[in-house]
Amino acid sequence: MTDTTTMSAKELLGFYQEELYEEARQAKIEGKLVCWSASVAPSEFCVAMDVAMIYPETHAAGIGARKGALDVLEVADEKGYNVDTCSYARVNLGYMELLKQEALTGITPEKLEKSPAARIPLPDFVITCNNICNTLLKWYENLAVELNIPCIIIDVPFNHTMPIPQYAKDYIAEQFKEAITQLEEICGKKFDYDKFLKVQEQTQRSVAQWNRIASLSSHKPSPLNGFDLFNYMALIVCARSKDYAEITFKKFADELEENLNKGIFAFKGNEQKRVTWEGIAVWPHLGHTFKGLKNLGNIMTGSAYPGLWNLTYTPGDMSSMAESYTRIYINTCLDNKVKVLSDVISGGKCDGVIYHQNRSCKLMSFLNVETADMLQKENHLPYVSFDGDQTDPRNFSPAQFDTRIQALDEMMKQNKEGVSNE
C-alpha cells in the first residue's frame, strides 16, 4: 500500500484521482458494480453499497483540460448531438459511444486508444440529479437508453420561492427512499443503514475541510489561489463520501494556513486586485485564463461554483440532506442567487467580477445580465463578461478574454483611485 502520510496536498490530489479510476476499473474486472453519477447527485447511497463511482463531468473536464475534447466531440456530432448542447454531455456521450463500440466489437477505436483521459469502465447503472441543471436529466436518460441500464433520478425542483418549503423537501426525501429500493434491486442486497450513516458523517467531514479551504481566500493577501479550487474540485465531486477528500483537503488547508502564518501568499507580493469568477472554468484554456489574470496581478478569491458542494446537513436526517442537495444557488430564485454571490464577493474581498457566458450552460448564463446589474447596484464594483465554454475549445477567444479582463483591470484601478464606474 502506498504511504500517503508524507505526500503534499498536490500529490494527494493526483494520487487519489488516479486511485478512484483504478478502483472503478478493478471493480469492473472483478464483476462488481460501477455507477456513473452526476457531479452533485447524492453519492452517499452508492458509496454505502460499495459501488465504484465515476463522475462523467469531472472526466469530461479532464479530457478538455488535456486537449482531448475535439476527438470525442466529433463522435457525438456524428451521432446527431447538436453542437449547441452542453459540451460535458457531448464529450461524455461521445466517449461512451467509443466504449460501447469497444465492448461490442472487442476492438478499441483509435480515438479511445489515443484519448489523453483516464480510461473508465462502462456503467452498470447511472444516478442523476438536476440540482445544477435539467441537462443532467436529458443526458442521463440517453446514457440509460443507449446502454439499456437502470437510471436513478433525484429530482430537486427549482426553488422559485425561498425559503425551501417542507413539501419540496418531503418530495426529495421520498425519492431517497425510492433510490434505496432501486439500489437494493440493482445490487441484489439489503441497504446497509449503519454504513449509510457513517458515509453521511464522512461526507460532512469532507465538506467541512472543503469549506475550510474556501474560507482561506478571505485573507488579504490570500494564501489561496482560487484557480486551485477548480483543480481540487475533482475530489469534492468524486470522493466526498470517502476519506480521500477529507485527507487531501485537510492537508491543503493545513499547508495554506502554514503559509499564511509564514507570510507566504499565493501571488507572493504581487496580489494587486481580487476578482470573483462567476461560472464554470474554461477547462481547455485554464492556463490562459489564469495567467491572463495573474499577469495583471489579479487573483481570484471568489467563486460560487466550488460552493455547490457545500453540502452541510445533519447525518441521519433525510429532510436536512434533501435541503442541502436542493439549495444550490443556481437552483434557486434570482434574489437568492444574487444574495449568495454577494456573500462570495464580499467574503473574497473582491474588487470586480468576471462573468463567464458559457455556451454550454444556459442555466449559468441566462441570468448573468440581471445578476450583474443587481450586484453592481449593491456593491458598486465593476464587472465584465466574456464568451466561453467549459469543454468545447472552439467557443473561446483568447483575444476577447484578454481585452475584457484588461478593461476590468482598468475599471478596478479607477475604482480603487476613487473614480466612479457608474
Place this chain on the structure above:
Amino acid sequence: MSRIETIISELSSISNNPRKAMEDYKKETGKGSVGVMPYYAPEEIIHAAGFLPVGIWGGQKSISKARAYLPPFACSIMQSVMEMQLEGVYDDLEAVLFPVPCDTLKCLSQKWKGTSPVIVFTHPQNRKLEAANKFLAEEYRLVREKLEKILSVQISDEALNNSIEIYNENRQVMREFTDIAANYPNIIDPIKRHAIIKARFFMEKSKHTALVKELNSALKSLPVEAFTGKKVVLTGIMAEPNEVLDILKDNGFGVVADDLAQESRLFRNDVPSGTDPLYRLAKWWQEFDGCSLATDAKKSRGPMLMDMVKASKADAVVVCMMKFCDPEEFDYPIYYRQFEEAGIKSLFIEIDLETTSFEQTKTRVQSFSEML
C-alpha cells in the same frame, strides 16, 4: 362559403389575432386574460376563475431589444417572447403563469420584463412516483392562491372540476379532429390544421369545442379525399412560422398527425377522473409521456412516434427542431437511431422564429419529397 370554410376562417382569424380575442372576451364577460407560458401549465385554474387563458408562444419577429438580456444561444421561441415582453405586448395580461420544465425557462421565469405579475411553479421530474403528484398538487394549490389574490376571485373545487370537464371535452374533440383531418389533407391543409388547433389558445374552451365539433361532423359527411401527396407526422415544439407549413403544402405534404408541444401533446391525454381537482391536474403530468420536457428514463418518444407513423399510415416524420432547444436536441439522436433501425424516414428542419429566409428549408423539403 360552405360551413366548413366559415368555421376554418373564423378559427384562423382568432389564431392570427389574439389581441382582438382578448378584447372580445373582455367586452363579453367584463373579465380580462391571464397569460400562459409554455409548457403544460394548468390553464383550467384560470378558466375556473372566469378569466381567459391566453397562450404565449412568441411570434415571427426580428430580435433587437432582447439581445441585451439574452445571449444568442437562447432558444428561438424565448428570444421572441423576450422581445415582445420588452415591447409591452403582454402588459394587458392580469398575470402570467410560468412553468419551468427546462433550464431556459427557469432563468426566464426570473426576468420577466413586462408589467404583469408572474406566477412561477415547478413540475416535478421524477414523475412516476406518488410523491411527485403530492408535490405538484401543492404547487398548484399555491398557483390557485396567488391567482385568487391577483384576480380577486375565489376558485372553488367545484368550479375547477367543472373546468377540467370542459377542457377534457375539448381534448377529446381535438383528438377526433386530428384523426378526421388526416382523411381530408386537401381541405385541412397544414396551415389550416395549425390555425384550427392554435385558436385553442385564445378562446374560451367550450366555444372552441363547439366550433371544432361542428367542423368534425361537417368533414365526416364528405367522402374521404383521395390524396396524391405524402403524409407526414410532425414532431417538436412547434411548426411555425406559417412559411414552414406553406413549404410543406407547396411540396404536396399533408400533416396526418403531430407530436408538437404546441399541438397534440396538449390534448393527447385527458385529465384523469377524481374528486380533488388539483390532484387530478397533477396526475395528468404523471401520465403524460413522450415529450422532451417530461423526464422519461425509458425514452418512449421514439417508439411512440413509430406507432403514430404506423397508425396514421404516414410516409415519414418531419422533425421541427426549435433552434437552441436543448431538451429537444437531446432527444433527437435517440429517436433518429430508432427510426434508422426501423426504416422510418425523417426530415430535420430548423424552427427559427426570427428568420425571414426559408430557402434552406425549401430545398430540404423539396429533396426529401423527391426521395420519398
